[in-house]
Amino acid sequence: MRYKNSRSAVKTGRPRSFCTDNVLDRAMTVFWRKGYEGASLSELTDAMGINPPSLYAAFGNKEGLFRAVLERYDARRQSLMDRVLAAPDPRTVARLFLEGVAGFAVDTEGRNPPGCLLVQSGLSCSDAGIPQALAEHRAEKERALRERFERDKRAGKLSRDANPATLASYLVAMANGICVQAAAGATAEALHDIVEVALSAWPDTPKKNRTIKRKNAAG
Amino acid sequence: MRYKNSRSAVKTGRPRSFCTDNVLDRAMTVFWRKGYEGASLSELTDAMGINPPSLYAAFGNKEGLFRAVLERYDARRQSLMDRVLAAPDPRTVARLFLEGVAGFAVDTEGRNPPGCLLVQSGLSCSDAGIPQALAEHRAEKERALRERFERDKRAGKLSRDANPATLASYLVAMANGICVQAAAGATAEALHDIVEVALSAWPDTPKKNRTIKRKNAAG
C-alpha cells in the first residue's frame, strides 16, 4: 500500500514516507484530546508515526502543524456545511446545521473525544495566536450562514425584521454550546432535545401581518 | 492596610503575609487569559505577588490552586445565581440567567479576558482532571436551574410537557455558546441580540388548551 503524498509536482530528493492527510488526522486526535498546549511534541510524533525533523520540515513548527490540522478539520466538515447550505429554506438550514453539529459532537469516530476541535483545543492559550486562529475558523462558518440568510431575506424567505447576522450568530453560539455539553459527556438524546428547543426559537416564514410592499419570493 | 487572612482560628507560627481571596483573584486572571496549561508557575507567582513555596504551602500544587480559583470564581458568580433563582417565574429565570451571563462575559472588570473561566480555561487538557473539574462546576449551575424548573413545573408555572432537564441544559448550552462568542470578541449588543433570539424559544406559561387539572399558579 502506498500513501497519498501531498507533493503536486515531481521533485528531486528522497520522497516523503508519510501521507500528509493521514498524519494530520492523527495529530488532530492528540490536539483534540489534550488541547494545543497539552499536546506535546513527543505525543504528536508518536501518534503521527514520524520523527521530529520530518514534522518540522513539513509543517514548520508546532503552531504550523496545528494550523494545518485546523485546515484538515475544516475539510472534513465541508460536506456537512455543503449539505446545510444547500437546504431549500432557512429553517431547514438551521435544523441541518444544529443536528449536524450535534451529530458530529457525539460521534467522533471512536478516536476523537466528544465535542468540537475548534471549541475545545485552545480558547485560552499562552500563545494568543491559537485562540485567534480558532476564532477565525469558527467565524468562517458564521459568515457562511449569515450570507445564506442575507440571500434568503432578499428572496423573501425570511421575515423583513429578521436579522441575518443575529440568526447566524445565534446558531453558531448554540452549536458551540452544544459542543461544550458534548465534551462534558452529554448523550446524543440530550443534545437532540437541546436542538429541538433551539429550533423553536426560529422565526417562521414571513406572515402577512403588514402591507406587502414587494413580492420577490420565488416559491 | 491589613489583608484579610483566611485563617479562622489563632494559630502559632509566622502569619501568612497575603490575603487568600486576593491572590486567588490574581491567579484567576492568569488562568483565564492563558488557560490552565498555558499559565506557568512563574506567571502565577508573579501575578499573585508571592513566591512558589508560599503557593505550594497554601494550595498544594498547580491543580490545587486552580481548583481553589474555581471555587473563588463560583463565589463571585453566586450573587448572580441567587438573583436568577429568586425570579418569580421560569421565563424570568431564563432571561436573567442569559442576560447575566452575557453581561459578565463582556464586562470582566477590565482585568480578565471576555468569556467565562469555566469554558475557556481548559476544555481539553493534558491532565483530564481539569476538564472534569470545569464540567462539574458548570453542571452545578445546570442542576440549580433544573431543580428550579422542576419546582416550577410542580407549581404549574411550566407547561406539563416542558422538560426541566432539557430547559436547564438548553440555557447552560446557550450561555456557554454566548461565552465562546464573547471570548472571540463579540460586542455586548451582539450578545444581547443572541439572548433575545434564545429567549423566543422559551415555552410560555401553560395555555388553557387542555382540561385544567389543578390551578396553583400565583399571579
Added chain:
DNA sequence: CCATATCTGTATCGAACGCTACAGATATGG
C-alpha cells in the same frame, strides 16, 4: 553512475516547566 536535493532517524540542544530543600524571619505559648 555521479551530482544534487530532499527526507529520515539518532541524539541532543538550551530553555522553561512544576516543584522543593533549606535557612532566615516572625508569630504564639509558656
Added chain:
DNA sequence: CCATATCTGTAGCGTTCGATACAGATATGG
C-alpha cells in the same frame, strides 16, 4: 526570653518542553 511552629525568600532540583545538528538513506536529472 526561649522553644515551637509556620511562613518567606533564595536558589536550584530533575524533567520535559519545543526545536535542531548531523549523518545516512533515497529519490531525480543528466
